[in-house]
Amino acid sequence: VRWPRDRPGRRPVIFLALGLIISGCAVLGDGDGDPATGPEPFRPAFHFTPERNWMNDPNGPLYLDGRWHLFYQYNPEGDQWGVISWGHAVSDDLLHWDEQGVAIPAEDDLMIFSGSAVVDRADTSGLCDAAERCVVALYTGYRVEPAAPERAVQTQDLAYSTDGGDTWAQYAGNPVVDLDAPDFRDPNVTWHEPSQRWVMAVALPIERQVLFYGSADLRNWEPLSSFGPLGATDGIWECPVLLELPVDGDPDDTRWVLKVDHNPGHVTGGSGAQYFVGHFDGERFEVEGPDDGPRWLDHGPDFYCAMQFSGEPADDGRRTWIAWMSNWDYAADVPTGPWRGAMTLPQVVGLTRTDDTVRLVQHPLPGIDALRGEHRRVEGDPTTVADALATGDPAGDSFEANLRVEVGDADEVALRVRVGDDEETLVGYDASAGVVFLDRTRSGDVGFHPSFPGRYTAPLSADDGVVELRVFVDRSSVEVYDARGLAVITALIFPDPASEGIGLHTAGGPSGPIELDLWPLRDTR
Ligand code: FRU
Numbered sequence: 001v002r003w004p005r006d007r008p009g010r011r012p013v014i015f016l017a018l019g020l021i022i023s024g025c026a027v028l029g030d031g032d033g034d035p036a037t038g039p040e041p042f043r044p045a046f047h048f049t050p051e052r053n054w055m056n057d058p059n060g061p062l063y064l065d066g067r068w069h070l071f072y073q074y075n076p077e078g079d080q081w082g083v084i085s086w087g088h089a090v091s092d093d094l095l096h097w098d099e100q101g102v103a104i105p106a107e108d109d110l111m112i113f114s115g116s117a118v119v120d121r122a123d124t125s126g127l128c129d130a131a132e133r134c135v136v137a138l139y140t141g142y143r144v145e146p147a148a149p150e151r152a153v154q155t156q157d158l159a160y161s162t163d164g165g166d167t168w169a170q171y172a173g174n175p176v177v178d179l180d181a182p183d184f185r186d187p188n189v190t191w192h193e194p195s196q197r198w199v200m201a202v203a204l205p206i207e208r209q210v211l212f213y214g215s216a217d218l219r220n221w222e223p224l225s226s227f228g229p230l231g232a233t234d235g236i237w238e239c240p241v242l243l244e245l246p247v248d249g250d251p252d253d254t255r256w257v258l259k260v261d262h263n264p265g266h267v268t269g270g271s272g273a274q275y276f277v278g279h280f281d282g283e284r285f286e287v288e289g290p291d292d293g294p295r296w297l298d299h300g301p302d303f304y305c306a307m308q309f310s311g312e313p314a315d316d317g318r319r320t321w322i323a324w325m326s327n328w329d330y331a332a333d334v335p336t337g338p339w340r341g342a343m344t345l346p347q348v349v350g351l352t353r354t355d356d357t358v359r360l361v362q363h364p365l366p367g368i369d370a371l372r373g374e375h376r377r378v379e380g381d382p383t384t385v386a387d388a389l390a391t392g393d394p395a396g397d398s399f400e401a402n403l404r405v406e407v408g409d410a411d412e413v414a415l416r417v418r419v420g421d422d423e424e425t426l427v428g429y430d431a432s433a434g435v436v437f438l439d440r441t442r443s444g445d446v447g448f449h450p451s452f453p454g455r456y457t458a459p460l461s462a463d464d465g466v467v468e469l470r471v472f473v474d475r476s477s478v479e480v481y482d483a484r485g486l487a488v489i490t491a492l493i494f495p496d497p498a499s500e501g502i503g504l505h506t507a508g509g510p511s512g513p514i515e516l517d518l519w520p521l522r523d524t525r
Contacts, residue, residue: 041497042336042476045398045523046371047325048097048343050087054079055341056331057186057239057305057324059086060117060137062165063312068094069165070322070343071137073114076102079340080332084111086139088165093367094320094346096524104137104159104168109146113154114186114239115139117165118198118218119311125160125218127171133164136218138200140185141175154184156202158219177202177213177221186239188307189218195282199224203260205236210260212242212285225284227258232274232294234265239273239305242280246317247351247358254317255288255351255358256280259297261305263328266296268456270329271304273297277351277358289357297360299458300438300489301327302477303344318350320365325477325490330449335494336476344490345472345479352484361485364470372400372519379515382413386504395502395518401471402517407431407462411508415516417473418443420499427480427489428505429460429467436460436469436487438480444495458487465512472521 043049054075062069067090074087088103104112117137120128128134137159144152155175159168177187177200187202192214200213200221208229213221228237241259259275266272274294278287297303306323325344326334334340346365351358378388395401395417405413407429414428414437426439435457440446446453460467460482468483475497479490504514 039497040336042494043339043525044342044474044476045525046095046368046521047345047474047477048089049339049341050074050089051099052079052338053077053340054081055087055324055339056081056326057114058307058322058343059114059139060165061307061309061322062117062119062135063309064119064133064135064164067092067164068309070097071103071117071165072343074102076105079337084113084142086112086137093370094322094365095367095371100166103165104139109143111142111144113140113142114305115156116188116307117310118189118191120218124198124216125158127160127219128162131162133162135161135165137161137168138176138187138189138218140187142185152182153178153180154182156184156187156200156221171219173219176219183236186305188239188241190242190310192280192282197282199242199282201240201242201258203237203240205238208233208237210237210240210258210285212283214282227285228260230287231276232262232265235262235271237262239307241307241321242285243308243319243349244280244317245319245349245351245360247353249316249318249350251317256285257351257360258285259306266301267294267299268301268327268454269451270301270327272301272327273303273306273323275360277360292357295359298323298362298488298490299436300456300491301329301454302492303490304328306344306347318348320346320348322346323490325492329451333449334492335445335448342477352486354486359486362481362488363485364472364479364481368400368472368521371521371524373522374520376518377516378518380513382410382504382506382511382514385514385516386506389503394500395473396500396520397497398474398523399518399520401473401502402469403428403471404466404468404515405429406512407465407467408512409509410506410511412506413467413511413514414505415471416501416503416505417471417478418493418495418499419501419503420444420496423495423499424501424503425478425493425495426505427471427478428469429462430457431462432508433457434459434461436467436480436482436489438478438489438491440478440491440493443493444499446494456489456491458489460487474521
């Protein structure tokens with residue numbers, strides 16, 4: 001069975017056998033707290049986490065009638081991967097979430113792996129009896145009998161909802177795509193307007209391929225083409241996403257993006273994502289532009305299996321997606337509890353033309369501004385700014401920092417965030433290397449896994465010698481975006497809750513003037 005062998009920290013078959021013991025341990029809890037008994041210092045203020053238990057990839061994110069729905073890989077029985085079902089949460093603004101409980105539960109010999117959901121207003125599937133709030137989910141059924149794990153298969157299955165995603169029924173004709181393959185997963189479905197049909201992108205992980213299928217009714221799927229191996233091929237491929245996006249906001253100038261996650265082999269070492277830009281003619285995806293090696297999506301370690309919200313009102317064609325904020329290397333070991341697994345900040349994605357090619361850009365959800373508290377501005381030469389931060393109020397444990405710096409003669413200019421006794425996280429610009437960087441080697445608890453501590457970099461040339469960064473700090477994460485959305489780094493951190501200090505770090509000669517805007521961000525829970 002390839003699936004369990006390839007997955008560090010995850011042993012479905014053993015889990016099924018030991019399920020009771022493991023969930024028993026989860027109830028006792030060994031993480032950062034329990035609502036009933038104590039504080040939870042790592043519980044994010046403005047990132048989604050389930051109240052308790054294990055979560056990984058986002059699944060079937062969708063927008064319908066003013067509400068955002070997020071489904072996710074969820075183990076209702078414990079704080080480790082296993083008994084995987086689809087959890088469900090809803091939100092009016094993508095920041096305040098109400099957890100709804102399990103939407104699609106695992107069954108005896110079936111786990112509900114990753115997939116997507118589409119709003120099927122025209123009832124193309126014929127399953128919704130013309131119900132207006134028809135939602136169809138395509139997901140991977142992981143079928144394994146504990147007695148015969150060597151016969152485990154992954155098939156593409158369908159579930160549907162006539163009430164906008166609140167309650168679900170399994171399709172009686174499942175599976176809808178079956179290659180009798182042990183590794184074949186993560187269908188992502190999108191409507192292809194020119195050919196008036198649904199298109200599914202789905203991964204053959206071991207082969208490092210994405211297969212495309214087409215369908216008029218979401219139930220009968222015909223093979224169209226395959227893509228790959230290409231780019232980053234060291235690790236298995238998972239969670240493909242096929243999306244049409246505008247270049248520089250022009251809806252008449254679009255390209256298709258194919259995003260594929262891989263594990264391991266990311267630029268940071270463990271799991272991560274790459275993307276390709278090109279054309280999709282309804283059958284085949286062709287890459288455009290120079291073969292300049294793998295294009296990493298997020299240059300940090302903790303951004304996996306992003307998926308777009310379907311049904312989103314697309315004013316300018318840009319799209320919103322969200323990812324799992326963790327890494328398969330150490331996801332099972334992060335020191336949180338009674339929950340394990342968080343989502344990233346939702347991002348708005350589009351494309352931009354750079355000197356030589358068209359690239360993906362990622363921006364933080366604009367609505368995050370609504371969480372800002374009292375504004376504080378610090379500006380001046382580096383010494384003035386460093387002094388003001390050293391003598392001023394701490395920044396707290398959840399805040400936004402916008403940093404604008406004229407690089408000047410500096411080799412490095414960075415913010416020191418979540419600063420405490422003997423710990424800090426650095427996030428800033430390394431001019432000597434031409435990279436944005438995030439350093440969590442001294443960020444607090446880094447010892448729970450050997451691959452956790454690290455310094456991560458994303459290439460960025462300083463236009464006119466100026467760098468502008470937006471930094472989002474939460475109780476257990478840091479996300480940094482450059483102003484154009486080309487250099488993005490997402491990383492978990494586990495600092496002491498009392499480490500609320502902020503400071504300036506510089507190396508080399510003096511930088512030019514610095515402008516720093518700070519806002520505490522309100523807790524959304
Ligand atoms: C990605 C992944 C998917 C799979 C799911 C199982 O993180 O491995 O390929 O469907 O997680 O939980």
